[in-house]
Amino acid sequence: MSKITTRFTLAELAQHIGAELVGNPQHEISSLATLQAATQNDLSFIANPAYKKHLSSTQAGAVICAPDLAEAIAGNKLIVANPYLCYAQLTALFNSPVSSVGVHESAVVGKNCVLGKDVWIQPNAVIGDNVNLGDGVVIGAGAVVGTNSSIGARTRLYANVTVYHDISIGEDCIFHSGCVIGADGFGFAPASTGWMKIHQLGSVVIGNNVEIGANTTIDRGALDNTFIDDGVIIDNLVQIGHNVRLGKNTAIAAHTAIAGSTTIGDNCTIAGAVAIAGHVTLADRVHITGMSMVSNSISEAGSYSSGVPLGPTKEWRKNAARFRQLDSLATRIIKLARKAPEDE
Amino acid sequence: MSKITTRFTLAELAQHIGAELVGNPQHEISSLATLQAATQNDLSFIANPAYKKHLSSTQAGAVICAPDLAEAIAGNKLIVANPYLCYAQLTALFNSPVSSVGVHESAVVGKNCVLGKDVWIQPNAVIGDNVNLGDGVVIGAGAVVGTNSSIGARTRLYANVTVYHDISIGEDCIFHSGCVIGADGFGFAPASTGWMKIHQLGSVVIGNNVEIGANTTIDRGALDNTFIDDGVIIDNLVQIGHNVRLGKNTAIAAHTAIAGSTTIGDNCTIAGAVAIAGHVTLADRVHITGMSMVSNSISEAGSYSSGVPLGPTKEWRKNAARFRQLDSLATRIIKLARKAPEDE
Amino acid sequence: MSKITTRFTLAELAQHIGAELVGNPQHEISSLATLQAATQNDLSFIANPAYKKHLSSTQAGAVICAPDLAEAIAGNKLIVANPYLCYAQLTALFNSPVSSVGVHESAVVGKNCVLGKDVWIQPNAVIGDNVNLGDGVVIGAGAVVGTNSSIGARTRLYANVTVYHDISIGEDCIFHSGCVIGADGFGFAPASTGWMKIHQLGSVVIGNNVEIGANTTIDRGALDNTFIDDGVIIDNLVQIGHNVRLGKNTAIAAHTAIAGSTTIGDNCTIAGAVAIAGHVTLADRVHITGMSMVSNSISEAGSYSSGVPLGPTKEWRKNAARFRQLDSLATRIIKLARKAPEDE
Incomplete structure (x- = not known):
């Protein structure tokens, strides 16, 4: 399992994140690690004061820290205003995903598709007719993209993702394995003989810079579209019902379910295992704590909770x-x- | 992304749903839309009194309504007893799914399979040995059907569905992407060395007119079968444990979990994010509200709830x-x- | 749907499980069944006293029972100390999964892979470069294994499982369809322009004898690995966040969500639809009842609950x-x- 490792000097890394370097500028770093696990080849960081106790014993080659903690670090240090953000920035540098281009011979691409430059379609993926894939799009092994759908530049679908027909996905998105975009919303009319299916004629429209977790499901709209705005991040196993609208940069943790026709504002955070009723509206900057039941609209920003505490x-x-x-x-x-x- | 659009006159549509037409019988309609989004080419409907406020401003080419609301509509109208049901009926008319027949050359079909007329097997689907597919069955791209399973006429599996071995599925069913039918039930016996697996020797039997949502899982039985009766509708990300029995026309919303050996009657509605314990029985016409915890059997029809309300x-x-x-x-x-x- | 059935005499079965046989040693058994469903060809068992009422009417060819219930059984009986464990043991005997070896011509195997003896790779599966598969590994139809991953001997991935890159999986594991191992943990740093992705540089390490349910998701670690110890059993639709650690023989029922960096001890049982917060620690032998909300660490073994009871x-x-x-x-x-x- 040999991997190509890139090495950077502390001087290079300091420049990359705009840090003040105290220590040896020629010291070489090959990866990132926690304070506890780091060796001399690793760069670490401290963002949470709870980890201060590890500063004295860490073997890290250097530590990214805020100015107020610089004194507590004996070795090399990179001093910045926001260590957590700089750590996030560096994960991109040390991330070395396998990358390639071209359409694998086992993949099936339909008629009248438009493929941008440097598109990579992995083995056994299936692309329907009339699909548009922007420059640099990656379609994972076994992923399926339905007829008439379009996917913006640099968006990546991991293996076994399913995108139904007529779906529109923006640029720079990441879709994790097993997520399903555009299955029918749960719409049925009660008839004397049982449930009559309401065919779901709407679609799903997803903006740019959206990340969707593994096995998450986002249903297509009944008549209008389900809509996910730019910068939304959604964790695993989340259900987004038909005609839901999610505002910019809203974050939704794992196992949350949002019922149909609900609208959630910008910059909301919905923790894990929350259930939100249908046809309600949440204002911008609403924060819902884990496992809450949201039955009504919320018109004011703030933090909301429900549930009862655990006991013997x-x-x-x-x-x-x-x-x-x-x-x-x-x-x-x-x-x-x-x-x-x-x-x- | 051009789509073929079919156009109908209001006279044709009125006849189709048995409506009284008031207005121009030659007016042409090409799709359905909400009151707010509709244009002159769209047919809309009003079923929920909360939307009455949109009647005066709608641009719809015609509106389906009940007799008591007919007066409030200035333009063309289709008057019926149950507007919601007629809308459901018309969604089938305006739905134009891609359709084809034949086995794609990249699909793999096992030995001794029986394929009905007009079966459509999409790219990279895999059908095991001894599988029976009825007339008009559609197997989506990347879907897998295990050995000895049978699927009734006109049932459609969307892309990346998995059906295990020895499963029996009825006619006119719809299975959305990522659902898994027939994985092992969660059965283990505690032994001194850890958990001993109880191999799941039962199967799953699913009736006719059943719809299963995306990424829903229905486990095979331990000895007897898991059983889903005719007309059951199940939303996304639902867990149905081994040996569960679901009665006719029961509806289960997203993210609900039903533990093993539980029996649910006919015509029940289980809202989203509900958890139902194992080995309990719910009578016919039991309704459970969202996010409820059901720990015991329920012997009387009615509506039941649990949970605590949200607050700051x-x-x-x-x-x-x-x-x-x-x-x-x-x-x-x-x-x-x-x-x-x-x-x- | 003909299946090969193996037949065993009661003498053979008694020997296999170390039972005292009372009755006809030559009586032949072809399968296992519940007391209610069993015929003369079936072996049944009684482990739960609630089923005593069926002993007088059962048509079973023989019944496995504990000594104290032997008298209540008129027909053939196999007397053992732990009937449930012996039933579990016999399910392996009566389970006859389809089995084969070889790489199907439609499967795609990358460069530099090491395949053990008797590996079976089913149709349309995709194996990345530098993958190690131990002896007797089964890769289901449409399953995908990412670059640099390794899978231990006799482990079986069912159809449409996805394993990301650099994942390590032990021996004798079972992974059910649709589960996703190694998708990115939900890590983002708040920046002025929205969420900045923290690339997930860790991996997932899974021990031996682990079973993972259908559509369950286990995220890769941020810097360190997510870790699942030997003998862990996880049901369907469970979310395991990044850097979670699960101790030996811990069991987790369906629809449970465990947030990032939480550590759970050995021999815990977590019931269904439970939500466990991030960064908490549960001691060994902690038992959480269904649908509980766990917000804090638990330092003592025992049973814990939350939630409110159902009512009209x-x-x-x-x-x-x-x-x-x-x-x-x-x-x-x-x-x-x-x-x-x-x-x-």
């Missing part, structure tokens, strides 16, 4: 049983309080 | 902390009430 | 509304109690 099962059972009496208990308290008026 | 995180924290004291608080109330007997 | 929607609404007043109600109770001091 034996204690929890007693408390949970009382939940069912909560309304009658509350009524009793109010009556008691009426008789014994509170004096402060 | 700061307030929620205080309330959630009190949940842990609920039993002791309740005990105190009961004592206090005993001392100050309630007089009404 | 009408009643639930009243109780849920009171949850929002819980803190103020509690304050009132405390005040009232202060005025009316409790005398015991």
